[in-house]
Amino acid sequence: MFWQIVRKEILESLLSVRFTLAIVFSIVLFAASTFFSVDRYRAQSQEYWRRVNENLTGFRRQSDQLCKLAFYEQNAYRQPKVLALCAGGSEDLLPGHFTFDGFDISLPQIAGQSNFTLPRFSDLDWAFIISLVLSFTAFVFAYDCICGEKETGTLRLILSGATPRVTLLLAKYVGLMLTLAIPLFMGLAVALIILIASGAETAGLVPWARVVGIVLTSFLYLSIFVFLGMFVSARAARPANSMAALLLAWVVLLIVIPSLGRLVSDKFSHAHTPEEFQRAKSEAQKQIDDRFISGAYGPNAGATGSNRDDPSVNPRGRAQGTIEGTEALNRVVDAHHERMLAQAEAGRRFTCISPAVVYRRVCEIIACTGIDRSRSLYRQIKTYQQNLRDFIISEDRSDPDSLHILFDDAPRVAEWTTISHKPPSFEAVPKFLERDLALGESLGLAVWDLGLLALFNLVFFAGAWISFARYDVR
């Protein structure tokens, strides 16, 4: 009985105009999206490796002396990802460039990254197609699944047989999901063909496990809309009312609520303005300067004579003060950066009322793109800085001439030989390369969001069940 109903549902849908339209749109959109993504990935990849090599070349030039290593201003760029085709994560709009040396790190920069005169857009990635177009399609399929059958009288007919209502409901659900799966899979198939045809290097880089993860999440997401569609269908007397309610719900959930995110971010959380940031930095600097003057780091700590053995200079004092100064400034920068991230997160948390936002977040976590990735990049740079400093200090130990103190004052470090002048082996020098989270780690981060998606499913399923149980079939 169950599978007969499922089969009927699928056949009925296959013969409808909306199914044809869904297939056509799905294929066209997935094809266009993949085609452009692959293109863009190649171009960006080239650019990225060129820049990384430029950085590395500059770094190599700098590494003729150990004491210069920590002061080369490196550039870290966000590595283009193949999976940006699944969930672009607004990568072009988010900061993708940090400059840093062994001690401090700049605030994220986005100048020159994209054309800011263009209207705001979302990437035409899979997440867009699935979260907007396919969810819409889910409504188009589900809106009359109950009230439409009531109008044609077939609902009465089925229920006059020995079919329990819950069986009918679940069979309709399975039928709808399988129907939706067809355009989804056809679109994905086209996308994968294009991906594979685009060249072995691109294809070989695709982490298939993650793609499967995203596809499964997509099912979980679309299921929400099927249940919601069934729920509204079971509450409406006529399909027209059902569609009206669903269309307006779709608009609110997928368009209005995400755009309120900005409003919430602005109202309830404040990042510091550039002026406040500068003020905080000046204050921190002033405090350190005061301590220098007051002699907290020892006599002559501020002196900068060129001979370290001269009693008028105090290398250790100066080093200590500079190190404290660097740490203080870094704390200000970190705090500022954290506040910026927190402001964005505040808005996102609010917009999690919309399943589309949750879905997108999961996809971005699995694909390692988006705002979490920017944060991860920042942290990785900080870890790298520590590694570089540790490396320098351990290499420096073998030089008896050196004072073995590393601090953020390049001329003094060189003049006073607080770090050795000998050349390090460039191969041994740690170099920065961005690392993705392991799949297990990603899923760990995404677990709450997946739970939220499951919760949405549960709520709407309960709603659909209760409504259908009392539905008046006459």
Place this chain on the structure above:
Amino acid sequence: MIELNELTKRYEDGVLALDHVSYTIQPGEIFCLLGANGAGKTTTVNILLDFIQPTSGACFINGQDCNKFPLEAKKHVSYVSENVQLYGMFTARQNLRFFAELGGKKGLKNQELDDVMRSVGLPEKALTMRLKNYSKGMRQKLGIAIALIKDPPAIIMDEPTSGLDPRSANEFLDQLRKLRERGKAILMTTHDIFRAKQIADRVGIMKQGRLVAIRKRDEFKHADLEQIYLREMEAAEAV
């Protein structure tokens, strides 16, 4: 009056829906068009109302060619369709007022509308009820009220008694008699032989697009119309 002259209709897929049909319905006459489903009854109505064009031949309402001058012809006819749903969110009064105004009768008072509705047998409380709460019989009566209020010389009805319970059907036939007394020419398509026998002045039997027989009232009053009908259908088949 309603006049058909060698009316022919062949559809694009080759089906001959009407085959040189001719007859005239006089004022004060009820003409019932009998036939199985697909015989050409509804096609006749559709051509009279200019919903489709004939392949050849012509039809006239009060002398106006229905297909050459449809707007003129429609001034003289009212239509009662088989499944009258009307505007569900409007009350009976609102529906009636709208169609009255379409027919050129502006500024009617509620009283006048109510009188017409009462005259077709609608109960008092139905007058201000929304159409979505009407039963089929009540809707049919309102359909007649709409036809009445226009007060045209000709009335076309398409399967008006289908789905009515016996009592409503009888009330409907009473209305028809009143209309006949007022001198209306009435064309009624039906496959309800029983009712046709009760009300018709003449009966036309259609089969596969052809008018195979016309019988006057006296010819079938004492005979069984059903027998005549079946006999004529067989005869037509033999031809």
Place this chain on the structure above:
Amino acid sequence: MIWKIAAKEFLLNLMTFKFVVGTILCVVLVAIFVPVLAEDYRQRLQQYDQRVADNEAKLRQVKAYRVLTPTVYRRPQVLSVFSQGMEKRLADSAKIGFGTRPDFDKIPEINAGPAEVNPYLSIFPAFDFLLIFKIVMSALALLVAYDAVAREREQGTLSLSLSYPISRAQVLLGKLLAGLLTLAVPATIAFLVGLLLLLSSPAIALGGSDWARIAMMYVASLLFILAVYNVGLLFSSLTGSSSLALILGLFFWVVSIIVIPDATVYLARRFLPVTSVEAKDEQIAGIEKLFLHEWHQECAKLPSGGAANATLGPFHGGNGDWFILVCNPAEAQYWEKGAAFEVSFNVKYARKFWEVEHDYVESLLRQTRLARAIGRLSPACLYDNTMNALAGTDLADYQSWTQRVRDYRDTVLAYIRNKTDNLRSPLYITQCTQAEQITWAKGDKFAEEATRAAEKHTLPLNLEDLPRLTYGMGIAQGLQRAAADLAVLLLFNLLMFSLSFVAFLRYDVR
């Protein structure tokens, strides 16, 4: 007759569930969006007033024409509350400068940068009032239109109506009129509520031109909604079943309102890449090298300068920001020849720098223009363009302001030339008299006194006759810019309605 049909349909529409829910949703959204946007505008206006006042205060402290480098600001548009456009995306100030390295970094066209304090906030879509019309009202229009014809056929009332002496044209026109009236209700309520909320904010004052533009924006909004309605009507007249009309209408809606606006940006970025910032920076560096080289060459031809005591002008923080309090005669002599040289040399190179920057921004704008051109396929994009043009927040307006600023810079330069006898008068660089120069040149003690004396009696110049930058956009200009898109929107309406008409003439009403 048309009116009767329209009145009937209008009343029926008002009683539907979809109409009530749609209208309530519109009003609620307006009530949320407008106060927030109005407050934002108020803050920006306050900031603008403050900056203009500061600029005037500084003008009253200018003591030599060389340091007359005012900053001009663009007034925020009040109608940006309704249609943000480019308003918050481009910088809104420009510094007029003639110094050693001209200050072009504040001219909006050139240093237009994302005016974003927190770059991470770009993950959010724009918070735009037009969203309400583009998405919600258009969805409502579709919901009202899709069953306009097909449902009446299913009900049987269409054949009933057509059995009356009315032509099909009258019926369809009646439906068009009804759709317009029905959708005008939530649109008007939204506008009225929005205006009320806007006016209730203290800082906001609307002038005559603003009201005219608001009226046009209202008309444009109705045209847009009617365009979507017409498409729905077309589908309804093409199909016999209302559910099929709905499906077709919905797919059209999703494509034209959601996918196309996104896709145009995507396509434009793909097919018209922009010049990279690095390439531009390289070019600038090249010109700078050339500049320095030529500068040194030419400088060598001038008489060598002397000594001077200089101080910063009120507009410091750029170049051309210092002037001389006292100097010796050799320095004065240097400036007699040097002033004209400095200005003409800088203006020449300014042109070169500007061209490079301009080309870069032009390439950005070309991409944006392409996106907008492709977008003309969708009524939503046409509507967006029209509203931006009417509100004064579109690209064309920014470009027009930039042009004004460039002209203004020429005006200021002409003014300075006028006041300093074409840069030959020492007033360009100093108010120091010849006597003071000689005194100052003599020795330390006297130099100190001379400096102090000069500081005391060097009064600010009287700049009251310096023309100030005025910029305003009248309704005529707004209309002109919006005209093309508005015309296409109108044509779209006519086209869709004509197609509906043809479809309806052959419509099988049985």
